[in-house]
Amino acid sequence: MKTMSVTQFQKRRNILIKKINELGGGIIIIPNAKEFYRNNGNKFQYRHDSNFYYLSGFTEPNSCIVLVAGKQSKSFLFCLSKNKDNELWDGEVYGNEIASSIFKFDYSYPIEKFDVVISEIIKNHMSNNSIYIEINKYIEDQKHEIFDSIKEQIKTTKKIKNICDLSDLINEMRLIKDNSEIKTMKLAAQISAEAHLDLLKYCKVGMYEYELESRICYNFRKQGAQATSYNSIVASGKNSCTLHYIKNNQKIKDGDLILVDAGCELNSYASDITRTFPANGKFSPPQLAIYNIVLEAQKAAIYACRTNNNFNDPHQAALNILVQGLLDEKILVGNKDEIIENHKYKQFYPHSTSHWIGLDVHDVGSYYSLEDNIKHWTKLKNGMLLTIEPGLYIKPSQNIPNHFWNIGIRIEDTILIKGNTCEIITKNVPVKAHEIEEIMQFSNNKIINCDFCKKQ
Ligand code: GLY
Ligand code: MN
Numbered sequence: 001m002k003t004m005s006v007t008q009f010q011k012r013r014n015i016l017i018k019k020i021n022e023l024g025g026g027i028i029i030i031p032n033a034k035e036f037y038r039n040n041g042n043k044f045q046y047r048h049d050s051n052f053y054y055l056s057g058f059t060e061p062n063s064c065i066v067l068v069a070g071k072q073s074k075s076f077l078f079c080l081s082k083n084k085d086n087e088l089w090d091g092e093v094y095g096n097e098i099a100s101s102i103f104k105f106d107y108s109y110p111i112e113k114f115d116v117v118i119s120e121i122i123k124n125h126m127s128n129n130s131i132y133i134e135i136n137k138y139i140e141d142q143k144h145e146i147f148d149s150i151k152e153q154i155k156t157t158k159k160i161k162n163i164c165d166l167s168d169l170i171n172e173m174r175l176i177k178d179n180s181e182i183k184t185m186k187l188a189a190q191i192s193a194e195a196h197l198d199l200l201k202y203c204k205v206g207m208y209e210y211e212l213e214s215r216i217c218y219n220f221r222k223q224g225a226q227a228t229s230y231n232s233i234v235a236s237g238k239n240s241c242t243l244h245y246i247k248n249n250q251k252i253k254d255g256d257l258i259l260v261d262a263g264c265e266l267n268s269y270a271s272d273i274t275r276t277f278p279a280n281g282k283f284s285p286p287q288l289a290i291y292n293i294v295l296e297a298q299k300a301a302i303y304a305c306r307t308n309n310n311f312n313d314p315h316q317a318a319l320n321i322l323v324q325g326l327l328d329e330k331i332l333v334g335n336k337d338e339i340i341e342n343h344k345y346k347q348f349y350p351h352s353t354s355h356w357i358g359l360d361v362h363d364v365g366s367y368y369s370l371e372d373n374i375k376h377w378t379k380l381k382n383g384m385l386l387t388i389e390p391g392l393y394i395k396p397s398q399n400i401p402n403h404f405w406n407i408g409i410r411i412e413d414t415i416l417i418k419g420n421t422c423e424i425i426t427k428n429v430p431v432k433a434h435e436i437e438e439i440m441q442f443s444n445n446k447i448i449n450c451d452f453c454k455k456q
């Protein structure tokens with residue numbers, strides 16, 4: 001299903017050109033991501049570079065965008081040309097001859113001509129002696145042919161005097177999502193939420209973690225999502241305390257909690273959901289106690305998601321509840337403010353509550369700026385999307401009552417900022433403990449009245 005229009009990408013290129021023009025002009029070069037080999041003659045599934053996609057809508061490998069910001073702006077797309085032999089193996093490509101008209105670039109050239117054409121562009125259209133690239137990728141991407149070519153240009157072309165970083169300008173644009181992005185992200189969130197809901201009904205004690213992983217991936221793909229937006233985490237029992245557990249190879253036991261952190265990627269946009277539920281359909285009292293602390297923390301953090309609050313406000317709101325909960329359960333002792341101030345909760349809550357989400361699951365955009373060494377957290381604005389994902393992870397330890405050992409709980413939703421409130425775009429999967437229990441027991445035919453099931 002198509003959710004983006006070609007003119008939207010063109011509009012973004014024009015905004016970027018305008019910004020560079022305001023800085024005096026220059027030539028912008030954005031290569032697409034490289035392809036990577038898994039082993040002999042066998043590639044990993046290709047994923048385009050997010051910035052490249054954001055400005056083009058083009059998803060074929062071996063491609064590059066060049067934009068001229070000057071008296072006369074120009075846009076160039078370099079891509080694969082039509083070639084029957086290559087297309088026999090890798091499938092049809094647009095070909096440079098028609099790609100420019102479809103994707104609304106002024107010109108397009110075969111990628112093999114990049115070296116020659118870029119030196120002409122620099123010779124004829126360079127203003128302000130500046131080229132704009134993503135410097136981090138330029139430095140890191142040692143074996144990227146386009147970056148190699150740019151390095152050669154920089155070495156040999158005296159005209160290039162300034163190499164400027166493009167990243168902040170694009171990151172700032174990507175931080176606020178437009179309507180087409182929001183629409184796509186809501187669809188991705190809906191697919192992921194339905195797949196999580198299905199998992200609650202599907203899960204049985206005695207299954208292997210990978211059976212849940214494959215079931216959720218099946219549902220993502222069945223609904224048209226192209227990929228997962230990160231490696232799915234299906235962590236049962238003590239594995240739930242390993243934050244990036246992706247082995248997903250253990251048998252699910254009676255009494256285990258299962259933490260599932262999985263989201264699909266739809267039309268290049270990510271979704272990100274975590275639910276934690278009891279394998280046998282019923283939380284034990286200690287599991288329920290910790291679950292409800294995390295849920296309260298999530299609720300408080302979501303309440304803080306509104307314009308004029310800043311990025312750190314939801315985290316502080318969550319911390320306040322998490323630490324109070326740990327004190328109430330005697331897992332921590334001491335003074336709440338002092339524990340928060342000195343990060344003494346980190347043993348149980350080592351990560352932060354939020355990240356931006358968009359084309360990348362951990363999306364670009366600054367979290368704070370520094371002025372006179374003082375941290376100013378980014379203000380939340382309409383059209384921003386972030387996750388709210390508090391958690392508690394309790395590893396075995398002498399000082400902690402052993403009924404809490406190996407309980408790992410995270411609850412994660414994706415949130416759209418909307419003025420004085422926000423929208424939970426992943427809300428179609430239950431989060432309250434009793435709703436989760438009802439759904440799981442309903443699907444095991446143990447109960448017949450489940451409000452959430454009836455609503456579906
Ligand atoms: N799934 C990655 C994260 O929650 O940040
Ligand atoms: Mn996340």
Ligand code: MN
Nearest residue numbers: 261272273412
């Ligand atoms: Mn996640």
